[in-house]
Amino acid sequence: MFSYLEGKIVSIESQSLTIQTGGMGFTLQVASPEHFQKNTETKLLVYLHWNQENGPSLFGFSSELEKKVFLLVVSCSGMGPKIGLALLSQLTPGAFLAAVQEGNHKALSAVTGIGPKKAEQMVVQLRSKVAKLLDEGLVVAETGAVALEQWKNVSQVLKSLNYSRAEIDTALAHLRKEHGGTNASFDQLIRSGLSFLAKRV
Numbered sequence: 663m664f665s666y667l668e669g670k671i672v673s674i675e676s677q678s679l680t681i682q683t684g685g686m687g688f689t690l691q692v693a694s695p696e697h698f699q700k701n702t703e704t705k706l707l708v709y710l711h712w713n714q715e716n717g718p719s720l721f722g723f724s725s726e727l728e729k730k731v732f733l734l735v736v737s738c739s740g741m742g743p744k745i746g747l748a749l750l751s752q753l754t755p756g757a758f759l760a761a762v763q764e765g766n767h768k769a770l771s772a773v774t775g776i777g778p779k780k781a782e783q784m785v786v787q788l789r790s791k792v793a794k795l796l797d798e799g800l801v802v803a804e805t806g807a808v809a810l811e812q813w814k815n816v817s818q819v820l821k822s823l824n825y826s827r828a829e830i831d832t833a834l835a836h837l838r839k840e841h842g843g844t845n846a847s848f849d850q851l852i853r854s855g856l857s858f859l860a861k862r863v
Contacts, residue, residue, distance in 0.1 A: 668705040670701060675695065816852060820859075
């Protein structure tokens with residue numbers, strides 16, 4: 663199984679580039695070929711995708727976060743590598759994770775190949791996986807980082823108050839519905855979350 667490839671970029675196409683290493687050339691599909699330069703050394707993380715009709719295809723990523731986001735997208739039913747690459751070329755990984763976490767269907771449906779229905783499906787299928795990545799300490803140093811950290815902090819505060827995982831998930835779902843996509847402060851989210859949970863007792 664390929665983990666990464668390191669070598670010289672010998673050609674760049676509209677959606678792919680070829681890396682020469684160890685006397686062999688490997689063509690990888692990438693989200694943004696324009697970010698690379700020919701005849702330069704590079705190291706890309708690799709994912710091998712198998713298609714019954716076309717066989718194996720290699721996909722390259724410049725960061726672990728890019729690869730994680732790509733794998734999240736292709737794990738959704740009915741969504742393949744093309745949508746994964748389109749998403750990475752039009753949204754930063756942090757912006758994507760924030761959109762899923764906030765339930766921002768508008769931002770997701772603006773990506774080529776993702777309409778309103780697929781955006782809704784993506785949020786439903788990936789929200790818990792994104793939350794798990796955040797709980798594992800995923801740090802996103804880019805657009806969307808503040809929003810992601812805020813949701814993570816709200817979750818941690820509720821956890822410290824001895825609310826169960828189910829109660830926290832329910833509260834977060836309520837907060838995303840009420841405040842997702844807004845500039846609500848951390849204090850506002852905490853107050854709203856505690857008020858919501860108090861009413862459920």
